[in-house]
Amino acid sequence: MENVGREPSTNHGSLHGPGYSGGNPLSGSYMLPTPQRLADAFHVFAIEWEVDVVRFYVDDHLYETRTPADVPAGRRWVYDHPFFLILNVAVGGTWPGSPDATTSFPQTMWVDYVRVYGR
Secondary structure (H helix, E strand, O other): EOOOOOOOEEEEEOOOOOOEOOOOOOEEEEEOOOOOOHHHHHEEEEEEEOOOOEEEEEOOOEEEEHHHOOOOOEEEOOOOOOOOOOOOOOOOOOOOOOOOOOOOOOOOOOOOOOOOOOO
C-alpha cells in the first residue's frame, strides 16, 4: 500500500523484486470515488499472498492480481518464501520526489490492527 500526498484518493499496490523495483515495480492502483480521500476514514488494505499469486484489495475491492507470468523476462518471482512486514511513513525519494512547499507536515499513520493469516 502506497499513497502519495498529491494523489489523496489513490492507493498504489506494488511488488518490488530483482529487476522490477524502484521506479519499475509490478504495480496497480485503486482510486476512491471523488471527492473521498484515503485520509478521511479508516480503510481495510489487504494482500492475499500465495506462492504463485498476490492479490491487492482496498475495502474488499480487488484491484490488482500478480503472478510469476507478470515478472519481466529473465527476472525471478521472489514471493515464494516468507518475508517480514514493515509499516512506515516515507517522505521523498525518486517517487514521488523531494518534499516542497506543498508538502504537509507533520504526517501521521493511524493503524487500527494488523492481521496475518495462514492456510
